[in-house]
Amino acid sequence: MEQKPHEDQLYIEALLKNDSKVLSEIYKSFTRKIVSFVKNNNGNSDDAQDIIQETLVTIYHQAKEKNLVLTCPFDAYFFLLCKRKWLNELKKRGHNRVTIVEEITSVTEEQESMAEETEIFELQHQLFESKFKELGKKCQEMLNAAFKIKSMEEVAKFLGVSYGYARKSKSECMGKLTQLVKNSKEYLHIKAQ
Amino acid sequence: MQKEKYIRFDRYLNNELSEGEINSFEEQLKSDADFKEDFEIYSALESSLRSKFENEEEALVLRKTLSDLGSHYIKQGENDKKETKVISLFRFRNLMIAASIALLIGFFLFNNGRSPVYDDFAQHNSLELAVRGDNNEAVSKAEAAFNSKNYEEALKQLTILSNNYPNDTEISLYLGISQLELNNYAEAETIFNAISGGNSALATKAVWYKALTFLKQKKLEECKEILKTIPESAEEYPQAKSLLKKLS
Structure with a gap:
């Protein structure tokens, strides 16, 4: 399954390393058409900036968690993601009857599948985050400590409970969260993709 | 029973099960679709939350960089009207x-x-x-x-x-x-x-x-x-x- 990364992988690396020099290249070279797409479709430059930033943060999270390997040019992938994110945003705002102004660009299968992978990642990420917030305070605290501190011995010490109790309540909280996710309609939606 | 299940998930992911326990765990993954689904969600949550909490600060720093770049490259055209003065x-x-x-x-x-x-x-x-x-x-x-x-x-x-x-x-x-x-x-x-x-x-x-x-x-x-x-x-x-x- 080891795929050779596209040379534009450097942009993914830059997100991971917070390399502002390379990141500024992204803004310099790739954002103009996104901004005009948003502006041509009921948005302004603030909207464009938000869409661009959220997209980049999502790519960052995907790269952190899943070792995202780019197999197509960054530009095309990034544009596709921003474009769809903006269209979704418009839907949320109730702009259903907008005429979408866009130049016709051909999208390769590779770009399509890269973008789709990121979109599913994002949906899942958002779902997990929102369900996490539905947990009780105790569970949120428990999991927060468990994932930040790593060693469960330390977590137990930190929370002032026994190691056995910490382990047990961590897996119980995770169990609750699992059920919250499983019973959500968003989960069914993601599963269907 | 449910609680037991999640403790097993946790121990499986932490590599704490004996060889026999691992075998029966993996058997169940194959034969029990519901068990498998729960486990998949559980481990996806585990990986997602770990990454999220471990990188919380780093992500914030990145956001700061991006919003600086964004206001610089995207909004700069619209800043012309703002009052700016050189005072030096x-x-x-x-x-x-x-x-x-x-x-x-x-x-x-x-x-x-x-x-x-x-x-x-x-x-x-x-x-x-x-x-x-x-x-x-x-x-x-x-x-x-x-x-x-x-x-x-x-x-x-x-x-x-x-x-x-x-x-x-x-x-x-x-x-x-x-x-x-x-x-x-x-x-x-x-x-x-x-x-x-x-x-x-x-x-x-x-x-x-x-x-x-x-x-x-x-x-x-x-x-x-x-x-x-x-x-x-x-x-x-x-x-x-x-x-x-x-x-x-």
């Missing part, structure tokens, strides 16, 4: 006096008997822009680049700044100096002409730089003509006089 002219003047003195001392030390070259005179004051407004990133980048003699980058940043603050003569002047350093004489000259034609505090400074532009191209006659127009009262007069002396 006074400081600039003091620096120039100090620099002129430094230049003069320099001449006494090393500059006897050979024909003057541009490098002897091209001692630029360091760029210190105090701009009010929200384009501080370009400002600090421009300063850093210019002061470390990275004129290509300085030119880039100053061009951005001068688009935002077209009436700012200090930015223009340094833009001109960067052009001059990069041997883009025509561009440099146009900028210096524009400043010297105005009545800003930097007008004579621009005349001086126009002279340097000719000096660097070894157009010595033109250089002299320009130098002669610098009035005695100007801060640049000592330098101009000294250069003129070398040229004649």
Whole structure:
């Protein structure tokens, strides 16, 4: 399954390393058409900036968690993601009857599948985050400590409970969260993709 | 029963099960679809939350970088109208006096008997822009680049700044100096002409730089003509006089 990364992988690396020099290249070279797409479709430059930033943060999270390997040019992938994110945003705002102004660009299968992978990642990420917030305070605290501190011995010490109790309540909280996710309609939606 | 299940998930993911337990766990994954689904969600949550919490601060730092870049590259076109003022002219003047003195001392030390070259005179004051407004990133980048003699980058940043603050003569002047350093004489000259034609505090400074532009191209006659127009009262007069002396 080891795929050779596209040379534009450097942009993914830059997100991971917070390399502002390379990141500024992204803004310099790739954002103009996104901004005009948003502006041509009921948005302004603030909207464009938000869409661009959220997209980049999502790519960052995907790269952190899943070792995202780019197999197509960054530009095309990034544009596709921003474009769809903006269209979704418009839907949320109730702009259903907008005429979408866009130049016709051909999208390769590779770009399509890269973008789709990121979109599913994002949906899942958002779902997990929102369900996490539905947990009780105790569970949120428990999991927060468990994932930040790593060693469960330390977590137990930190929370002032026994190691056995910490382990047990961590897996119980995770169990609750699992059920919250499983019973959500968003989960069914993601599963269907 | 449910609780037991999650404890098993946790122990499986932590590699804490015995070989026998692992086998029966994996058997169940194959035969029990519901068990499998729960486990998949459980482990996806585990990986997602771990990554989220471990990288929380890093993600915040990244957001900061991105929002700076965003306001710089995306909103800059719309910032033109915002009020921005350069307030460092006074400081600039003091620096120039100090620099002129430094230049003069320099001449006494090393500059006897050979024909003057541009490098002897091209001692630029360091760029210190105090701009009010929200384009501080370009400002600090421009300063850093210019002061470390990275004129290509300085030119880039100053061009951005001068688009935002077209009436700012200090930015223009340094833009001109960067052009001059990069041997883009025509561009440099146009900028210096524009400043010297105005009545800003930097007008004579621009005349001086126009002279340097000719000096660097070894157009010595033109250089002299320009130098002669610098009035005695100007801060640049000592330098101009000294250069003129070398040229004649």
